[in-house]
Amino acid sequence: MTTLQEAAKKVRKRPRQVRSQATVEAILEATAHILAGQGYEALTTNAVAARAGVSIGSLYQYFPSKEALVGELMDRHCDRMNALFGEVFLRAQDLAPPALARAVVAAIYQAKRENPELSRVLREHLPRLGRASRLEESLAQITHVVAGYLRRHKASLRVPSPERAAFYAVELGEGLTMASVLKDRHCDPELAIDEVTDVVVRYLFA
Numbered sequence: 001m002t003t004l005q006e007a008a009k010k011v012r013k014r015p016r017q018v019r020s021q022a023t024v025e026a027i028l029e030a031t032a033h034i035l036a037g038q039g040y041e042a043l044t045t046n047a048v049a050a051r052a053g054v055s056i057g058s059l060y061q062y063f064p065s066k067e068a069l070v071g072e073l074m075d076r077h078c079d080r081m082n083a084l085f086g087e088v089f090l091r092a093q094d095l096a097p098p099a100l101a102r103a104v105v106a107a108i109y110q111a112k113r114e115n116p117e118l119s120r121v122l123r124e125h126l127p128r129l130g131r132a133s134r135l136e137e138s139l140a141q142i143t144h145v146v147a148g149y150l151r152r153h154k155a156s157l158r159v160p161s162p163e164r165a166a167f168y169a170v171e172l173g174e175g176l177t178m179a180s181v182l183k184d185r186h187c188d189p190e191l192a193i194d195e196v197t198d199v200v201v202r203y204l205f206a
Contacts, residue, residue, distance in 0.1 A: 024062055026052040028076075031069045036117035040125050043070070074122050078138035081111040085142050089149075097153055097205060102197040104146075105173050109193050112181040120182055143170045150204070158205055165204055173200045 030051035034043050043066050049059045063069045084107040092103040112119050123135075147166035150157060159165035173196060180192045 023052075023054055023058060027054060027059055027062065028069070028073060031066075032073060032115065032118050035070065035073070035121045036115055040070070040121055045069070070122070070125065073118070074134055077111075077119065077122060078134055080114075081108065082138055082141060084108075084111050085145075089145055093149060097156070098197070098201050100149065101169075101173075101201050101204070102193065105177060105197045105200065106193045108174055108177045109181065109189065109196070112178055113189070116181045116185070119178065123178070139170055139174060143167050146170055156205055158203070169200050169204055172203060176200075 027048060030048045031043065033051060034047055045059055045063070045066055046056060048066070048069060049056045052059070063072070085104065088103045088107040089100075092100045095103070143166045146169060147163045150162035150165050150169075154162055157165055159168070176196045176199060177192075180187060180196060184192065
């Protein structure tokens with residue numbers, strides 16, 4: 001593992017007090033603002049500190065580098081996506097496959113659409129930050145749950161293997177949703193969700 005990758009995984013100190021937590025949130029909000037508006041190359045710890053209204057020393061108490069800042073945002077993004085999926089699946093797991101597929105696609109769409117430019121920048125810089133495995137882990141967790149659901153509906157699956165079907169369905173849904181959020185921004189969200197859902201359902205059950 002490279003030094004840059006190690007740095008990306010470090011958060012020097014976890015905030016325990018309310019004031020410290022507020023400082024960390026301000027720092028991360030500033031990081032997200034700069035990344036989404038100006039890109040990764042424009043991101044510096046000095047720029048983040050200035051935007052957040054904190055001293056550079058305060059920033060370094062929690063984050064040793066800009067890689068650590070972006071790494072923390074990536075972790076939060078994955079945690080958010082997993083939490084949304086978990087909430088949706090818990091509510092919708094007894095639905096018929098098309099209805100469940102739509103609920104899952106809608107959850108992923110919501111997570112990506114909260115800050116599409118930030119999602120794009122984070123995805124672009126995953127390899128250099130040593131965080132590609134974090135996204136893969138997140139998607140693997142979702143795939144595992146989906147595979148369990150598909151095993152219960154194996155008789156109606158078009159694809160022989162529920163595990164393979166789950167893998168491709170999740171990758172397909174996540175990829176198309178990301179493309180829709182970034183490249184088809186004028187499309188009505190409900191229409192985008194319907195169309196991505198249709199592609200996934202046709203792959204699984206057509």
